[in-house]
Amino acid sequence: MTSTLITGIGQLVVDASRPPLHDAALVVDDGRVAWYGPRSGAPASDDVVDIADRCIIPGFVDSHSHLVFAGDRSAEFEARMSGESYTAGGIRSTVSATRAATDEELTRHVQRLVQEMRRQGTTTVEIKSGYGLTVEDEARSLRIARQFTPDTTFLGAHVVPGETDPAEYVALVTGAMLRAAAPHATWIDAFCERGAFDADQARTVLEAGRAVGLKGRLHANQLTQGPGVQLACELGLVAVDHCTFLSDPDVDALAQTGTIATLLPGVEFSTRQPWPDARRLLDAGVTVALASDCNPGSCFTTSLPFCIALAVRDMGMTPAEALWAATAGGARALGRDDGGTLDVGAPADFIVLDAPSFVHLAYRPGVPLVAQTWVQGHRVHDATSARDTTTSNAQTPRGTHHG
Numbered sequence: 290m291t292s293t294l295i296t297g298i299g300q301l302v303v304d305a306s307r308p309p310l311h312d313a314a315l316v317v318d319d320g321r322v323a324w325y326g327p328r329s330g331a332p333a334s335d336d337v338v339d340i341a342d343r344c345i346i347p348g349f350v351d352s353h354s355h356l357v358f359a360g361d362r363s364a365e366f367e368a369r370m371s372g373e374s375y376t377a378g379g380i381r382s383t384v385s386a387t388r389a390a391t392d393e394e395l396t397r398h399v400q401r402l403v404q405e406m407r408r409q410g411t412t413t414v415e416i417k418s419g420y421g422l423t424v425e426d427e428a429r430s431l432r433i434a435r436q437f438t439p440d441t442t443f444l445g446a447h448v449v450p451g452e453t454d455p456a457e458y459v460a461l462v463t464g465a466m467l468r469a470a471a472p473h474a475t476w477i478d479a480f481c482e483r484g485a486f487d488a489d490q491a492r493t494v495l496e497a498g499r500a501v502g503l504k505g506r507l508h509a510n511q512l513t514q515g516p517g518v519q520l521a522c523e524l525g526l527v528a529v530d531h532c533t534f535l536s537d538p539d540v541d542a543l544a545q546t547g548t549i550a551t552l553l554p555g556v557e558f559s560t561r562q563p564w565p566d567a568r569r570l571l572d573a574g575v576t577v578a579l580a581s582d583c584n585p586g587s588c589f590t591t592s593l594p595f596c597i598a599l600a601v602r603d604m605g606m607t608p609a610e611a612l613w614a615a616t617a618g619g620a621r622a623l624g625r626d627d628g629g630t631l632d633v634g635a636p637a638d639f640i641v642l643d644a645p646s647f648v649h650l651a652y653r654p655g656v657p658l659v660a661q662t663w664v665q666g667h668r669v670h671d672a673t674s675a676r677d678t679t680t681s682n683a684q685t686p687r688g689t690h691h692g
């Protein structure tokens with residue numbers, strides 16, 4: 290293995306809960322962080338990359354996405370933004386299109402979205418099923434997702450499809466569908482909400498998943514102050530996602546059990562719903578993660594920089610809290626202790642920002658600041674080299690590649 294010294298780091302965020310370092314360097318060896326510290330003290334390495342006083346932060350860990358789907362629902366979004374009321378027909382159109390797509394079409398679509406995520410700095414992603422809703426279509430959705438991440442989540446309990454009787458459908462999800470899905474899944478999830486699955490049904494689904502070795506997570510309290518957060522805390526789940534409508538006992542339960550509240554502000558943005566109150570959760574001692582919830586209906590963004598900007602402007606998070614939530618917070622929400630930081634020994638998953646400070650993620654909303662994305666010590670995205678082909682040498686940042 291060759292070691293790589295990344296130097297000329299104007300600001301280095303090792304862990305967003307700690308103050309950043311300035312004029313720093315980082316050594317990557319065998320896919321992991323081998324050393325970091327002041328630039329002047331860097332050890333010799335096989336290769337050297339100078340990033341010209343830009344900023345390095347840990348890669349984003351997107352712990353909640355629904356990338357396996359087909360079809361387009363922009364017309365539904367346009368209608369919603371034009372004042373027409375939301376109708377539940379949308380998700381059925383995605384289910385029909387997903388069932389009709391070939392494996393190759395679905396795989397290509399997931400690949401395109403994962404590449405889109407990498408261009409925006411996401412280095413780890415969780416991917417759910419949930420638009421197949423038959424034994425075969427849920428299993429193949431997970432099989433396809435598994436090609437892109439070990440963090441695949443079986444979400445047969447997304448909605449009750451079409452004309453099916455809810456009790457019969459829960460029996461299917463916890464029976465034949467679970468048996469077909471489990472070999473391709475790490476997690477099991479359910480949408481606990483009025484109009485989807487109630488607390489008893491969600492509990493049945495989560496317990497059935499656990500019985501075959503899957504770990505539980507839950508969609509809860511997105512639209513109403515329902516029972517989902519209490520259920521997640523009672524079952525000791527790693528994370529419960531959405532948490533938009535919370536009672537005081539819900540907040541207390543999250544703080545006491547340590548179940549992570551994963552907030553998904555792209556959904557509130559795209560549906561004009563009230564923002565989740567991150568400040569209330571943080572002040573109560575709850576661990577907060579941020580994720581995209583990328584899906585074709587309620588939030589079709591892959592951008593964690595966008596979610597960070599929303600969390601800072603509208604949810605009471607400081608820029609450092611929001612960055613932590615989208616990095617180490619996301620990693621913890623996936624049960625990973627060594628993700629989302631650049632401590633020695635951690636995976637060398639990081640982002641070179643075209644900015645002097647990580648604060649620019651929220652300060653410059655909508656601007657593509659991710660210059661490079663590195664996963665396990667390999668550069669998987671480089672905006673600079675793409676741009677080099679269309680701009681003059683005079684505009685190329687100095688000293689981008691040495692050695």
Ligand SMILES: [Zn+2]
Nearest residue numbers: 353355508582
């Ligand atoms: Zn979701």
